[in-house]
Amino acid sequence: MSDGDDKEPTGPAGAPLLRVRDVHRRFGSGTATVHALRGVSFDVAAGTMVALVGRSGSGKTTLLNVVGGLDRPDAGSLHVDGTDVTALDEDGLSRLRRGRVAYVFQTFGLIPVLSAAENVGAPLRLARLPSAERERRVELLLELVGLADHARQRPAELSGGQQQRVAIARALAASPRLLIADEPTGQLDAETGLSVMALLRGVVESEGVTALVSTHDPVMMALADRVIRISDGRVDG
Ligand SMILES: Nc1ncnc2c1ncn2[C@@H]1O[C@H](COP(=O)(O)OP(=O)(O)O)[C@@H](O)[C@H]1O
Numbered sequence: 001m002s003d004g005d006d007k008e009p010t011g012p013a014g015a016p017l018l019r020v021r022d023v024h025r026r027f028g029s030g031t032a033t034v035h036a037l038r039g040v041s042f043d044v045a046a047g048t049m050v051a052l053v054g055r056s057g058s059g060k061t062t063l064l065n066v067v068g069g070l071d072r073p074d075a076g077s078l079h080v081d082g083t084d085v086t087a088l089d090e091d092g093l094s095r096l097r098r099g100r101v102a103y104v105f106q107t108f109g110l111i112p113v114l115s116a117a118e119n120v121g122a123p124l125r126l127a128r129l130p131s132a133e134r135e136r137r138v139e140l141l142l143e144l145v146g147l148a149d150h151a152r153q154r155p156a157e158l159s160g161g162q163q164q165r166v167a168i169a170r171a172l173a174a175s176p177r178l179l180i181a182d183e184p185t186g187q188l189d190a191e192t193g194l195s196v197m198a199l200l201r202g203v204v205e206s207e208g209v210t211a212l213v214s215t216h217d218p219v220m221m222a223l224a225d226r227v228i229r230i231s232d233g234r235v236d237g
């Protein structure tokens with residue numbers, strides 16, 4: 001069993017980066033049971049950007065959470081980069097989340113007391129990267145997201161779009177294989193949202209990452225290589 005912390009691709013060449021098979025997730029019990037995922041199956045090819053689209057309550061967040069190892073499915077199988085995620089114990093899941101999978105949230109999730117640079121560098125500090133290397137990587141990442149001049153500012157001193165750019169830089173810090181973004185432009189105005197989406201599209205190319213992004217935004221769908229529709233806990237492939 002893979003322990004989830006090795007960032008080398010472990011899947012066979014040409015295998016999908018993400019393989020989801022007949023995944024179920026239920027919340028609650030008895031008559032209050034909500035069947036949030038009802039047998040979801042799909043593959044995502046490495047190096048592609050996929051938009052996950054569906055109405056509020058359709059199961060997008062639940063699906064992204066089980067894919068990213070933040071939650072466990074009740075049934076079905078999930079392979080990320082060749083690793084069977086359902087076979088990982090808690091340590092394995094947290095290594096997966098620190099290494100091969102990264103998250104971007106609608107509400108950015110930055111640490112308020114840290115500067116932009118410190119937020120981006122936090123995962124590298126956790127990974128015990130030597131500080132000189134860490135600083136170089138942080139500088140590169142802030143440049144990549146167009147915020148080289150804002151390194152010292154705290155989240156509250158940045159606009160929403162800038163905060164989301166910092167969150168994207170932080171997500172990329174540990175060179176993940178899979179980037180999961182749950183409605184990353186949901187809190188942004190249309191124009192800012194578009195520039196954040198264009199950035200995501202760009203990093204899929206430049207960083208060779210695979211992205212799974214939930215969205216309501218038609219522009220995002222147009223930027224994606226593929227759209228997966230989810231409705232009432234089911235996808236149409
Ligand atoms: N922790 C939870 N407890 C109970 N029900 C939940 C929980 N999380 C999600 N649900 C339910 O599962 C369904 C799918 O929710 P969600 O995945 O958040 O949808 P979306 O992200 O598409 O809006 C909804 O009916 C929601 O109320």
Ligand SMILES: [Mg+2]
Binds near residue numbers: 060061062182
């Ligand atoms: Mg949601």
